[in-house]
Amino acid sequence: MPDAVAIVGAGVAGAAAAIRLAERGVPVDLYEAVPEPRPIGAGLLLQPTGQRVLAAMGLLDGALALGVRVDRLFGDTPSGRAVLDMSYRRFHADAYGLGIQRGALMDLLWQRVRELGIAWHCGAAVEDFEQDAGGVTLRVAGRAPARHAALILANGSFSRLRQRMKVAQHARPFAWGAVWTVLPAPAGFPQVELRQRFRSASQMLGLMPVGKAAAGDTAQGINLFWSLPVAELEGWAGRTALAALKRQMCDLFPGVAPLLAGLHEAAQLREARYADVWMARWHDGRVLAIGDCAHGMSPQLGQGANMALIDAHELAAEADGGDWRAVFARYTRRRRAHLRFYGQASKGLTPMFQSHAVVAPWLRDRFFGWGGRLPYIHQQSIATLAGVKTGWLWGRLKL
Ligand SMILES: Cc1cc2nc3c(=O)[nH]c(=O)nc-3n(C[C@H](O)[C@H](O)[C@H](O)COP(=O)(O)OP(=O)(O)OC[C@H]3O[C@@H](n4cnc5c(N)ncnc54)[C@H](O)[C@@H]3O)c2cc1C
Known part of the structure; x- marks a missing residue:
């Protein structure tokens, strides 16, 4: 056997x-x-x-x-209403997300x-x-x-x-997926919280510090997540100019602008279903x-x-x-x-x-x-x- x-x-x-x-x-x-x-x-x-x-x-x-x-997950709306504000330390003194x-x-x-x-x-x-x-x-x-x-x-x-x-x-x-990428964190970019910004449920931007790709790297990465309906995911890069997508992101969350300087071409964004x-x-x-x-x-x-x-x-x-x-x-x-x-x-x-x-x-x-x-x-x-x-x-x- x-x-x-x-x-x-x-x-x-x-x-x-x-x-x-x-x-x-x-x-x-x-x-x-x-x-x-x-x-x-x-x-x-x-x-x-x-x-x-x-x-x-x-x-x-x-x-x-x-x-x-x-240490923390924080999400809000464009009008500044806090929707999520969770601190791992309130779960356990030594707890954190990695x-x-x-x-x-x-x-x-x-x-x-x-x-x-x-x-x-x-x-x-x-x-x-x-x-x-x-x-x-x-x-x-x-x-x-x-x-x-x-x-x-x-x-x-x-x-x-x-x-x-x-x-x-x-x-x-799911009827919804996302495009995402990891971009180099600009100097001074916040590195301790998972940051989300929502407009209703139809727009969501997520930013999360994710560290280095490999030992020896110096660049610290920020994962950028942009929610999209699957119907719009199909061939999105051909239809939506990257500049227009970046404008939508900045319109939802102006604080993302310095990070987007590292997003040069649509091919950097990957699809997720x-x-x-x-x-x-x-x-x-x-x-x-x-x-x-x-x-x-x-x-x-x-x-x-x-x-x-x-x-x-x-x-x-x-x-x-x-x-x-x-x-x-x-x-x-x-x-x-x-x-x-x-x-x-x-x-x-x-x-x-x-x-x-x-x-x-x-x-x-x-x-x-x-x-x-x-x-x-x-x-x-x-x-x-x-x-x-x-x-x-x-x-x-x-x-
Ligand atoms: C944008 C995004 C953000 C996420 N964020 C988080 C997060 O913050 N925290 C978290 O915990 N999870 C997160 N997830 C989910 C997480 O990535 C997945 O749940 C996890 O990777 C699943 O792992 P898996 O090994 O089950 O499957 P997979 O990673 O899908 O691996 C399956 C493997 O099987 C291989 N395979 C497929 N078919 C065959 C076959 N017939 N024969 C041999 N090999 C085959 C594939 O090539 C692949 O290597 C996220 C996912 C996405 C897309």
Whole structure:
């Protein structure tokens, strides 16, 4: 019987799962479709929960050397009405978010994958799988079928392999996405807070300090996020002159002007699309889905990479003995409350920040700032952001 576990996708979820399992002595084969994975991707805000997983992998110091401690999240309207004002210190005296470039995080994870000697197959797109009583057979483009003890799908929100799992599920693409880029921070540009500016729910600009792309770099990056309906994302660069887009951004938030001096061409802006992924459970026999593949959500709560790290950590905690069906079933039970809460919270919040809705953002502008000044509401909001909640009224994740 084969004893190695196959992981499909070497993003945050797949790479972290490979590391945590290999550390427990589980043989792993990591399959990645991209022939030469390069460290690219948006800036991420890693929450205290995700930071704890990085610490367990021995990678937190490296991440801190590259990223930036974010103390506060502040969002307001053009008229100056504060909508969000959350300070990590009100969650815990030592707490902070870690702004980091996805590429920098991936470099750290991939370096650890190599150090652990994990079998990593690049340019290996997994096209299909079949499971039976003794294992799982993978069909990989251009290669002979490969046999494994179990299969972990970590290949993102738009995974087609997930549909082969006999589990009730849906993946609904969001009507809104974004363009984003990382720009060099001009001298004196604020580096301690995630800054957002909203006009209703149809315009949103986000600025987040994300530190260096690599060790040895001197430039500190600011991640710029501009919300757009998917219909406008299609070929936006051809239709909208960059100058016009920059004017819209400055009109919404004049303070962004010095940063935009570093935005010279449309090609610097990358598109992002999301899907809301729901599964009745995350396992089907010897097959498990983790990361965005299992629970993709909008980026409003800044939890996707965080959840991917937690998935990997919690999976390894259950991975004793060779009975993968039992391990995966226990994993589903262990993750249920946490993932359900964040799935619901993300769904509830998204129309308030990215939509053509009128009432939801009006309510947001009237009540979020006011509610946030109440200690209980502030505590609940910052605990949600920190990634620890497992229920609406009570329940905390223990890692
Ligand atoms: C603009 C933006 C801002 C974000 N901000 C935050 C934030 O502040 N905080 C946060 O925590 N999260 C944030 N996220 C979300 C976060 O980036 C994702 O949730 C996280 O990266 C998901 O990781 P993953 O490994 O599950 O999936 P992915 O990163 O999508 O990785 C999937 C991997 O699988 C590979 N693959 C796909 N199909 C196959 C196949 N058939 N065979 C082999 N390989 C395959 C892909 O090439 C890829 O490498 C943000 C996302 C965006 C777009």
